Amino acid sequence: MAVSGLLMLGYLVAHVAGNLKVFFGPEEFNAYGHWLRVMGAPVLHHEWALWLVRIVLLAAVVAHAVSAYQLSRRDLKARPTAYVHRRKGASYATRTMRWGGIILALFIVWHVLDLTTGTVHPGGFEEGRPYQNVVDTFSTWYGNVIYIVAMLAVGLHVRHGFWSAAQTLGIGSARRERLLRGAANGLALALTAGFVSVPVAVMTGVVS
Amino acid sequence: MRLTLRVWRQRNAGTPGAMSTYDVDGISADMSFLEMLDTLNEDLILRGEDPVAFDHDCREGICGACSLVINGDAHGPERTTTCQLHMRAFRDGDTIDIEPWRAAAFPVVKDLVVDRSAFDRVIQAGGYITAPTGAAPEAHATPVPKADADSAFEHAECIGCGACVAACPNGSAMLFTSAKVNHLNVLPQGSPERETRVLDMVAQMDAEGFGGCTLTGECATACPKGIPLPSISAMNKEWLRARRKVKG
Ligand code: HEM
Ligand code: SF4
Ligand code: FES
Numbered sequence: 453m454a455v456s457g458l459l460m461l462g463y464l465v466a467h468v469a470g471n472l473k474v475f476f477g478p479e480e481f482n483a484y485g486h487w488l489r490v491m492g493a494p495v496l497h498h499e500w501a502l503w504l505v506r507i508v509l510l511a512a513v514v515a516h517a518v519s520a521y522q523l524s525r526r527d528l529k530a531r532p533t534a535y536v537h538r539r540k541g542a543s544y545a546t547r548t549m550r551w552g553g554i555i556l557a558l559f560i561v562w563h564v565l566d567l568t569t570g571t572v573h574p575g576g577f578e579e580g581r582p583y584q585n586v587v588d589t590f591s592t593w594y595g596n597v598i599y600i601v602a603m604l605a606v607g608l609h610v611r612h613g614f615w616s617a618a619q620t621l622g623i624g625s626a627r628r629e630r631l632l633r634g635a636a637n638g639l640a641l642a643l644t645a646g647f648v649s650v651p652v653a654v655m656t657g658v659v660s
Numbered sequence: 661m662r663l664t665l666r667v668w669r670q671r672n673a674g675t676p677g678a679m680s681t682y683d684v685d686g687i688s689a690d691m692s693f694l695e696m697l698d699t700l701n702e703d704l705i706l707r708g709e710d711p712v713a714f715d716h717d718c719r720e721g722i723c724g725a726c727s728l729v730i731n732g733d734a735h736g737p738e739r740t741t742t743c744q745l746h747m748r749a750f751r752d753g754d755t756i757d758i759e760p761w762r763a764a765a766f767p768v769v770k771d772l773v774v775d776r777s778a779f780d781r782v783i784q785a786g787g788y789i790t791a792p793t794g795a796a797p798e799a800h801a802t803p804v805p806k807a808d809a810d811s812a813f814e815h816a817e818c819i820g821c822g823a824c825v826a827a828c829p830n831g832s833a834m835l836f837t838s839a840k841v842n843h844l845n846v847l848p849q850g851s852p853e854r855e856t857r858v859l860d861m862v863a864q865m866d867a868e869g870f871g872g873c874t875l876t877g878e879c880a881t882a883c884p885k886g887i888p889l890p891s892i893s894a895m896n897k898e899w900l901r902a903r904r905k906v907k908g
Binding site for chain 2: 523526527529530531532533534535536537538539541542546547549612615616618619620621622623624625626629
């Protein structure tokens with residue numbers, strides 16, 4: 453869970469930074485999209501580096517989902533009888549790890565079909581013109597809703613997940629508690645705000 | 661005080677249980693929670709009914725025998741054991757729900773009594789030292805750094821009550837096991853078994869059917885002895901270190 457989660461988290465940080473290039477206009481954003489395909493050249497062939505990243509990410513998503521499934525099964529089996537008197541319990545982020553994870557998995561599928569393959573894209577999807585594709589997606593109400601809900605889910609998942617992964621890996625301690633909680637909250641906030649700023653910019657006409 | 665109690669009643673492990681409602685009167689605010697249950701049981705015995713079975717021993721917060729989930733909280737609303745909880749924490753006319761520890765690894769024996777021998781087997785797997793200790797040693801013979809001594813004492817406070825498991829939505833025993841592992845692993849007396857202790861105790865914990873930890877923190881909130889949540893991370897560190905040493 454921890455290693456695959458942190459791999460994906462590293463990717464998300466790079467991804468949000470890349471997305472923010474949309475604010476520098478279509479040329480720069482499209483050129484960035486092109487660079488992703490020639491990354492590692494001339495040592496690597498066209499798109500090799502990109503495919504390497506995709507393969508590692510896919511492996512991380514699969515490993516993460518499989519361990520989440522195994523962990524959840526084990527945990528539900530270990531507590532077969534619920535208390536009659538229920539209490540709220542842990543923080544919202546902690547309690548929503550399972551459902552949040554499922555929402556994220558569904559989002560990832562939609563997101564790839566929308567902006568990578570163009571299968572469910574609302575406009576005329578054109579490869580090599582990601583700027584226009586992004587504007588098209590966020591010109592539909594459902595594109596905005598799906599995306600913003602998923603990004604709130606990412607924030608919550610990372611808020612508990614990052615701190616939790618540190619404990620799993622034995623990095624947590626009483627002394628580092630504030631630092632790790634702060635880093636988890638900071639990361640969660642930066643990711644959600646960064647990702648959400650793009651649809652908001654399209655909705656308000658800042659990016660068009 | 662006059663109270664309404666809703667208590668889990670279950671004849672034995674094989675028969676299904678249910679919550680039963682009882683009224684108790686004449687409860688003083690100075691009674692402990694267990695004395696309040698004694699009052700109920702005296703009433704039940706006089707009426708010819710089966711008294712409520714619950715675990716207790718020292719009644720002074722040191723043995724770890726008492727349990728009970730009170731209004732959804734393991735050991736009730738205060739950070740102490742059920743035997744040290746007093747009725748002044750409640751108000752006249754309150755309805756109180758009383759349930760046993762709930763975990764697959766802690767099956768109900770009768771009413772509010774659960775079988776916690778899974779904890780004993782986790783201890784047997786490595787919660788001991790093999791050095792012959794004899795009488796109290798000369799204190800300067802084996803120096804222990806102050807920070808290590810404090811950490812060992814902090815973790816030695818665990819009384820093995822199982823509130824951590826009861827409070828955990830995953831029925832995980834990580835806090836208990838980490839208290840035992842950290843207690844001995846920081847001390848020179850515990851270092852000969854440092855690697856096998858953590859590996860064997862965690863393996864036994866898993867074999868007993870306790871759930872996996874998702875760091876919800878419920879355990880540390882419930883623990884009457886204040887074993888802190890970062891103890892789990894410290895045990896994970898020990899476990900990873902032991903795996904590297906044993907394998908490499
Ligand atoms: C396939 C979709 C996903 C599912 C089904 C899923 C589900 C879960 C579950 C059930 C847990 C364990 C619950 C807990 O620790 O409380 C978890 C933990 C975690 N998740 Fe996800 N998640 C998904 C996507 C992601 C993504 C995209 C990231 C990257 C930001 C991520 C990062 C993490 C981290 C870092 C942890 C903590 C690991 C640990 O405690 O050791 N997850 N996830
Ligand atoms: S860690 Fe705390 S709650 Fe768990 S068994 Fe020990 S004393 Fe009880
Ligand atoms: S009866 Fe001994 S700790 Fe409560």
